[in-house]
Amino acid sequence: MADISFILNGTGVTASANLSDLPLVDFLQEDQGLTGTKFCCGIGVCRACTVSVRRAPGAPPEVLLACSTPLSQMAGLEVYTVESVATDGMLHPLQEALLKGFAFQCGYCTPGFLMAAITLWDRLKAAPIPASALDAAIDQAIGDHICRCTGYVRYYEAIKQAILNEGGLVS
Amino acid sequence: MKKSPSQCFGERNTEGTTSSPSIAIGPQSGLSRRSFIKNVAGAFVTVNVFSLASGIAARASEGTWEPPLGRDGWMGPPGVANARIDGYAKVTGQKIYARDYHVSDMEGWPGTEAPVMIIRAINVDDAFIGLDMSMLPPDLRPERVIYGEQVEGKVELTNTIIHDQHLDQVEDRMRAAQKKRLESGSSTSETEGITLPGDFMWPFIVPRGAGAAFYGQPVAFLIFKDRATYLGAKKKIQFVDSFQQYGAPVKDPLIPPLSPLTNYVRVAGDGPEDTFSYSQNGYDDNYNEEANNYRRQIEQAIADNTASSTWKAYGSDFSMQAMDPMFMEPESGLGWYDASTKTLNLVVGTQSPDGDIGTLLGMFEDSEISVSTVNLFSCYPGGGFGGRDSSVFTLNLGIAAVMSGGSPVRLAYDRFEQFQSGLKRHACKGTTQVAFDTTGKVQALTSNMQFDSGGRRNLSPYVAQLAGVCAGGSYNIPLSAIFSEALYSTNVSGGSQRGFGGPQAYFIIESLFDEAARDFSVSPFDIRRTNITGPGDRTVVGGPITQSLQFGNILDMAEADPIWQNRAADRARWAREGLSYGVGFAVSNQAYGTSGDGVLAAVAMDAEGNFTVRTNAVDMGNGSATTLAVVIGETLGANAERVELGNADLWDALQMQYGSKNGSWDDNNWTPKSVGSSSACLTAFHQVHAAVESAKALFDCGIFPAAQALWGAGANDLKPSDTAWVDGQLTVKAGGFPGLTHKQLASQIMESGGVSSVLGHAYFQETWAKGTFSVQGTSHTWGLDGIALTYGANNSFTPNYRTSVVRTCPAASSYVRTVFAPCGNLIGVTVDPRTGDVVMRASASFLNAGKIHVEGLVSGQSQGGVAMAMGWTLLEDMPPGPEGPASGDWNLNRYFVAKAKDVPLDQRLITLTPEGDEKTGRGIAEAVMCSVAPAISNAIYDATGARMRDLPITPQKMREALNG
Numbered sequence A: 001m002a003d004i005s006f007i008l009n010g011t012g013v014t015a016s017a018n019l020s021d022l023p024l025v026d027f028l029q030e031d032q033g034l035t036g037t038k039f040c041c042g043i044g045v046c047r048a049c050t051v052s053v054r055r056a057p058g059a060p061p062e063v064l065l066a067c068s069t070p071l072s073q074m075a076g077l078e079v080y081t082v083e084s085v086a087t088d089g090m091l092h093p094l095q096e097a098l099l100k101g102f103a104f105q106c107g108y109c110t111p112g113f114l115m116a117a118i119t120l121w122d123r124l125k126a127a128p129i130p131a132s133a134l135d136a137a138i139d140q141a142i143g144d145h146i147c148r149c150t151g152y153v154r155y156y157e158a159i160k161q162a163i164l165n166e167g168g169l170v171s
Numbered sequence B: 001m002k003k004s005p006s007q008c009f010g011e012r013n014t015e016g017t018t019s020s021p022s023i024a025i026g027p028q029s030g031l032s033r034r035s036f037i038k039n040v041a042g043a044f045v046t047v048n049v050f051s052l053a054s055g056i057a058a059r060a061s062e063g064t065w066e067p068p069l070g071r072d073g074w075m076g077p078p079g080v081a082n083a084r085i086d087g088y089a090k091v092t093g094q095k096i097y098a099r100d101y102h103v104s105d106m107e108g109w110p111g112t113e114a115p116v117m118i119i120r121a122i123n124v125d126d127a128f129i130g131l132d133m134s135m136l137p138p139d140l141r142p143e144r145v146i147y148g149e150q151v152e153g154k155v156e157l158t159n160t161i162i163h164d165q166h167l168d169q170v171e172d173r174m175r176a177a178q179k180k181r182l183e184s185g186s187s188t189s190e191t192e193g194i195t196l197p198g199d200f201m202w203p204f205i206v207p208r209g210a211g212a213a214f215y216g217q218p219v220a221f222l223i224f225k226d227r228a229t230y231l232g233a234k235k236k237i238q239f240v241d242s243f244q245q246y247g248a249p250v251k252d253p254l255i256p257p258l259s260p261l262t263n264y265v266r267v268a269g270d271g272p273e274d275t276f277s278y279s280q281n282g283y284d285d286n287y288n289e290e291a292n293n294y295r296r297q298i299e300q301a302i303a304d305n306t307a308s309s310t311w312k313a314y315g316s317d318f319s320m321q322a323m324d325p326m327f328m329e330p331e332s333g334l335g336w337y338d339a340s341t342k343t344l345n346l347v348v349g350t351q352s353p354d355g356d357i358g359t360l361l362g363m364f365e366d367s368e369i370s371v372s373t374v375n376l377f378s379c380y381p382g383g384g385f386g387g388r389d390s391s392v393f394t395l396n397l398g399i400a401a402v403m404s405g406g407s408p409v410r411l412a413y414d415r416f417e418q419f420q421s422g423l424k425r426h427a428c429k430g431t432t433q434v435a436f437d438t439t440g441k442v443q444a445l446t447s448n449m450q451f452d453s454g455g456r457r458n459l460s461p462y463v464a465q466l467a468g469v470c471a472g473g474s475y476n477i478p479l480s481a482i483f484s485e486a487l488y489s490t491n492v493s494g495g496s497q498r499g500f501g502g503p504q505a506y507f508i509i510e511s512l513f514d515e516a517a518r519d520f521s522v523s524p525f526d527i528r529r530t531n532i533t534g535p536g537d538r539t540v541v542g543g544p545i546t547q548s549l550q551f552g553n554i555l556d557m558a559e560a561d562p563i564w565q566n567r568a569a570d571r572a573r574w575a576r577e578g579l580s581y582g583v584g585f586a587v588s589n590q591a592y593g594t595s596g597d598g599v600l601a602a603v604a605m606d607a608e609g610n611f612t613v614r615t616n617a618v619d620m621g622n623g624s625a626t627t628l629a630v631v632i633g634e635t636l637g638a639n640a641e642r643v644e645l646g647n648a649d650l651w652d653a654l655q656m657q658y659g660s661k662n663g664s665w666d667d668n669n670w671t672p673k674s675v676g677s678s679s680a681c682l683t684a685f686h687q688v689h690a691a692v693e694s695a696k697a698l699f700d701c702g703i704f705p706a707a708q709a710l711w712g713a714g715a716n717d718l719k720p721s722d723t724a725w726v727d728g729q730l731t732v733k734a735g736g737f738p739g740l741t742h743k744q745l746a747s748q749i750m751e752s753g754g755v756s757s758v759l760g761h762a763y764f765q766e767t768w769a770k771g772t773f774s775v776q777g778t779s780h781t782w783g784l785d786g787i788a789l790t791y792g793a794n795n796s797f798t799p800n801y802r803t804s805v806v807r808t809c810p811a812a813s814s815y816v817r818t819v820f821a822p823c824g825n826l827i828g829v830t831v832d833p834r835t836g837d838v839v840m841r842a843s844a845s846f847l848n849a850g851k852i853h854v855e856g857l858v859s860g861q862s863q864g865g866v867a868m869a870m871g872w873t874l875l876e877d878m879p880p881g882p883e884g885p886a887s888g889d890w891n892l893n894r895y896f897v898a899k900a901k902d903v904p905l906d907q908r909l910i911t912l913t914p915e916g917d918e919k920t921g922r923g924i925a926e927a928v929m930c931s932v933a934p935a936i937s938n939a940i941y942d943a944t945g946a947r948m949r950d951l952p953i954t955p956q957k958m959r960e961a962l963n964g
């Protein structure tokens, strides 16, 4: 079997073919040293391990669960993890909103929520939706996530506020 | 290649994204390190504590890494936090949790990491024989298999009972005692002079030939060569029961209820004094006998008065399931025992660093393995909720490290393993009866609760004890007889989960009060108004309530709330969708802290004039780091730049004695308690007190003298109270002296060798002990009972014992709890009569949190409490025994916790304005949670007329209730 190549946070990476069964989260954490993507349930329920992917250059971003995606399914994808979100020391508006909104506590679930919200953000950038549909869109993006510390309210509020403040994401 | 920290923290790669935020950690890393010496059985052990979480904030202030919100980005003006101090690291995915670290991150550690797999008992009836290694092909076999008999003599159970008495004999005597108890029907523990088991009664690893004492007890540690072997083997043996081999049946270990038992009987007197109560009579030699006599009288009074229709009694059996804390980061860590230097290195995220170190050292006390140095790297725990308090994880890691043959090891549970081994909220059964007179005034209560402690004791009896305190709810009850006990079982161990027995107790009493209100045809607010407790009343223990509780306001606000006022319209609206809607209300008066709490904090000023707060406490996400950073702002004119957590060395630096065996208040270096483990409810009141008082001490004996020196002779007569911080400068209120910056003051302190940091210890038991200290010839009094100081640039603490102390009230030791965070929850639910689905639609929490330090943290904690309690009430189900997580194949696909979409966004928190001169916060992390379950259950009754007394209220149970 051939080695597996994909784009990780803008850089090409190659995993040896004998790692094809390895879940993406293990590859990120142990082979790439990118420990921001979190492992919690390992079976695709909690969504702490959410990363954002594009299946082809320019394709709309989608979320992907790194705990239950083996490297064999990664070939050719563009993957973005929490480590890619702040650029040049500047936080993304969503990160700033989560931070200033006291949205999280222990923070272990935060990269998952963030990457789900970033995926929504990037999709809205490309295709804004009516403001009236925003609550449902946020619910769709993070409704299945688990956070054990917070009651989710501040996550919802912070994400919504950041999207509304940005302008151009809702019509 | 191992990088040096200055190169790698938050470094940018060429593509403009953040590279691996790895940080090389080790003695040279520049991370905060504190060292102390422990005397273990006559041998001296050096303990170095490295705070990894603090490294994050540290780097920010060193200027090598600038958070985009600015160095002051998280920080508002003195006393204000704009964000969490640890927020930037979390929202950018930095390495802060133990699970983020690998051996490659550890400076000076050799080779690659050896993954460890713990095999856990799935059979408690038969003797464990061994593992069937033939199931693994040779290339997937572990390098080492550690069975229980191999660690005998190497790791000791840190439990004196084991040292003093052979385990078999202890078991036999316990069995005899238990038999006697069962035969006599006595509800008190008859222990035949046996020291009851401590936390580590059972071997860490079951020896071959013996039976496991509980499900999930380790039967072997497998140490693998590398990740590939570990993962390959795991695929073959995880979930395969036949990998473990069992032989002949073993006898059940019969263990009496775990000590101490809780037996609170109270008979109020006609005047302010009680006729009988635990706080008044608890030290009587025959307390239990007297209590049981009164108990019978109370039972008789209820029987007689209900027979004559003078009283009406409401009573029932209740049951509640065990619950997994399900903190998101499964327990993980690294360990390495360097035999050449006898050094044990551990990377962990624990709620109890002090306790873990103590137990760890105890394990090697009489061991063939010599440990002379422990390096503990303390990480940020990815959630805790009590589940990491005295967890045996750290000890397992220590065992793996010393038994690996020199390789560094990594122990990282997956979620299945975490479910199988992690501490649980106790399952509970309770029978309670509460009797009211014809006016609706409560007259008497009897309550009996059993908590399933599982295999290890942990904090179970204390959980049962607090449940006993809560059993009378928030009411003034003249006659009460409460019995509460934690029972050993073969289930996965219970621990100190958020609420600490409160959720179980309040579910019972608040359900019964709702039942009574319905029967009396009064509102849920009126029945509580008639009976609610407040200052001047006594708890069921007999301790006086002296704090303002504000239950009257809570009841008024809840009654005026739209959820209650609009309930008829909401009911009609939901009915149009085919759903039954109801509103329920419940209150709790959850105590925070314990019967006596020792806390400490160190506040230091550096040469630049920046402040650091150090604490032994750990922030589990509850925000203690942020809170402690800002609460010193008012006193010191600036918030702390950094907060260092998990400093297990600080207590030792005070060089104080503690405990009744080692002294008394007459000894000026003595305090009743040293420090406890971290609990979210200890921050706002207890830890904040220690930080604020230490800050005051730093001001009084360090900063103010420095200011006087800078201001010159004219300032000699000034007092600290004559000064004020204005725009970051220390000024004299009356004017006449120039403002001084922190930097100027710091320079003066450094040059003159003045007091640059104060480590203060405080003790609370109804009141704070107040010590008077002589520092450089001046006498000062603070709410501290011990201090140690550093001078100038010298970072070593020198103890400065008090000269006198205003001690806490001796009687308060028997009050059990003295401070409370009252809360009411008003909850609207719908019930689908076809499916039995219960959905929470709206909630409002009315909380007396005292002074709010950081609003965003308080509301986050409150909302988290509502969500977690909702899960416990409706979703989270976990059968005991091998059907439950003990089987090793449980995960979130069958254990359902509340997801984002399950929680109503219509959740409001209304905090009460503190009354009178209350200037302190209250520990609220548990308070909001306690009355959620009964509020939901009462709402279900309102919606459907079905009274649910068995948690969780699953759709199936709901359907059964609705269909008779």
Ligand code: FES
Pocket: A038, A039, A040, A041, A042, A043, A044, A045, A046, A047, A048, A049, A050, A065, A066, A067, A068
């Ligand atoms: S870790 Fe839970 S979904 Fe991936």
Ligand code: FES
Pocket: A104, A105, A106, A107, A108, A109, A110, A146, A147, A148, A149, A150, B328, B382, B383, B621
């Ligand atoms: S903040 Fe702790 S799990 Fe979400």
